[in-house]
Amino acid sequence: MFETVVKVLADYKDLSPDDITAQSTFEQLGVDSLDTVELVMTLEDETGIKVEMNEKLKTVGELVKLLEEGRA
Amino acid sequence: MSLTIQGTGSALPAQTITNHMLAQIMDTSDEWITTRTGITERRILDTESLTDLSVRAAQNALDDAGIAPSALDLILCSTIRGDTITPSLACLVQGRIGASCPAFDLNAACTGFLYALDVADAYLNAGKARHILIVSAEAMSRIVDWRDRATCVLFGDGAGAAVVSRGDDLLGLRIQAQANDQWLIARSAGGSCPYSGEGDADTALHMNGQEVYKFAVSCVLDDVEWMTRQLGITPDDISLFVLHQANKRILEAVRARLKQPAGKFPSTIEKYGNTSSSSLPILLDEVSRAGKLAPGQLLFFSAFGAGLTNGACVLRWRKA
Numbered sequence: 001m002f003e004t005v006v007k008v009l010a011d012y013k014d015l016s017p018d019d020i021t022a023q024s025t026f027e028q029l030g031v032d033s034l035d036t037v038e039l040v041m042t043l044e045d046e047t048g049i050k051v052e053m054n055e056k057l058k059t060v061g062e063l064v065k066l067l068e069e070g071r072a
Numbered sequence: 073m074s075l076t077i078q079g080t081g082s083a084l085p086a087q088t089i090t091n092h093m094l095a096q097i098m099d100t101s102d103e104w105i106t107t108r109t110g111i112t113e114r115r116i117l118d119t120e121s122l123t124d125l126s127v128r129a130a131q132n133a134l135d136d137a138g139i140a141p142s143a144l145d146l147i148l149c150s151t152i153r154g155d156t157i158t159p160s161l162a163c164l165v166q167g168r169i170g171a172s173c174p175a176f177d178l179n180a181a182c183t184g185f186l187y188a189l190d191v192a193d194a195y196l197n198a199g200k201a202r203h204i205l206i207v208s209a210e211a212m213s214r215i216v217d218w219r220d221r222a223t224c225v226l227f228g229d230g231a232g233a234a235v236v237s238r239g240d241d242l243l244g245l246r247i248q249a250q251a252n253d254q255w256l257i258a259r260s261a262g263g264s265c266p267y268s269g270e271g272d273a274d275t276a277l278h279m280n281g282q283e284v285y286k287f288a289v290s291c292v293l294d295d296v297e298w299m300t301r302q303l304g305i306t307p308d309d310i311s312l313f314v315l316h317q318a319n320k321r322i323l324e325a326v327r328a329r330l331k332q333p334a335g336k337f338p339s340t341i342e343k344y345g346n347t348s349s350s351s352l353p354i355l356l357d358e359v360s361r362a363g364k365l366a367p368g369q370l371l372f373f374s375a376f377g378a379g380l381t382n383g384a385c386v387l388r389w390r391k392a
Contacts, residue, residue, distance in 0.1 A: 034108060034321050037285045053282035 001047075001071075002064050008042050009060065022061030029060075036063070043067060074196040075189075076239025076390050078203070079137025079252040080357035082232045083128035084344065088119040093226070096219045105225050110320020114228030114345030116213045122155050126209040127168045127229040129350075131206065131359070133233035136168070144235075145201035147175035148191055150184025150208040150349040152378075153215060153260070165207055181256070181378025182316050183247065184208050184349030185232070186385060192236050207233040210348035215258050217276030224239050224320070227277075228345035232353025243370070244299050245385035248291075250253055255280040255287070256378040288318060288376045289325045295374050295384035296330060303386060308387070311369035312359065316376060317341040338364065348377065365389045 154161030
């Protein structure tokens with residue numbers, strides 16, 4: 001799941017995948033709250049998982065966790 | 073399908089409130105608002121009433137259509153909240169423009185114009201009317217929570233109108249609703265009844281911006297897919313996408329997924345913000361008056377809002 005999130009995020013924001021870690025915050029990556037929604041929508045389409053938005057999402061790792069919980 | 077749009081009109085308050093002005097009274101900035109919403113300014117009612125605004129929009133639409141108020145068979149207003157709880161905004165407009173037909177309001181939040189178009193379609197189809205005036209008018213500045221910097225900056229006031237008559241230019245229309253009082257809600261004020269509990273003091277608008285954004289993008293895309301399939305056309309056949317003006321980034325997200333050029337997505341969000349149900353008729357009036365429409369063009373309308381409600385239609389433009 002981490003790799004999928006990194007790929008989608010790197011494509012969306014034109015970032016190098018090497019610069020993205022689980023600890024990276026969205027703020028550091030220049031990802032605002034609506035970008036997060038865009039990411040979740042793209043990831044939902046790619047994975048078939050449906051999640052509820054959580055305004056408190058701060059890091060890439062937290063987004064990965066949210067998606068993994070949605071799959072369970 | 074039973075109608076054609078004979079004329080359009082709009083009216084905006086004279087008072088302009090820029091992002092810079094908002095930054096003087098709350099913790100926000102032009103950069104924050106512009107990058108997240110595309111909005112640079114909005115209009116807010118000052119001395120004019122919402123009824124005044126509605127009457128101006130209505131008269132513009134009647135002039136554009138070349139139809140006298142006495143020829144109207146119905147006046148439909150969409151509004152979340154008029155100047156008065158009763159009489160309805162529609163009745164006040166009826167009196168001011170000098171019409172004598174039945175008049176009533178409906179509330180479908182930001183989707184109000186398309187709900188009104190659906191009612192008009194039914195009246196015209198049933199032979200109950202020949203000419204109907206639709207006015208969508210909203211004073212969002214009276215509903216938003218001015219202490220909530222994340223939402224109050226998004227909205228503005230405005231009124232848009234359309235005169236619809238019998239015709240065959242409405243090619244498809246669908247309205248939907250799914251109850252949700254969590255993501256977007258503004259409660260009514262309590263009364264003074266001595267036998268009831270205290271009214272809820274919090275009457276301001278609350279919004280879960282992320283969920284509403286997600287709802288908006290997915291329902292517009294779903295409406296485009298459903299409508300184009302019904303009509304056997306593709307998004308390429310649509311000349312203009314007249315979408316509810318809630319956020320520039322919603323428009324852009326939809327445009328990118330449909331792989332359509334930016335020129336097909338006219339907008340007023342920059343200068344008026346989100347004016348709820350009035351945004352569609354205001355936008356339509358502006359593109360019409362700017363000469364951007366030609367007879368025979370297919371226009372796709374889509375709106376979404378509290379309820380949750382959403383709606384879409386495809387209309388063939390007729391006016392030269």
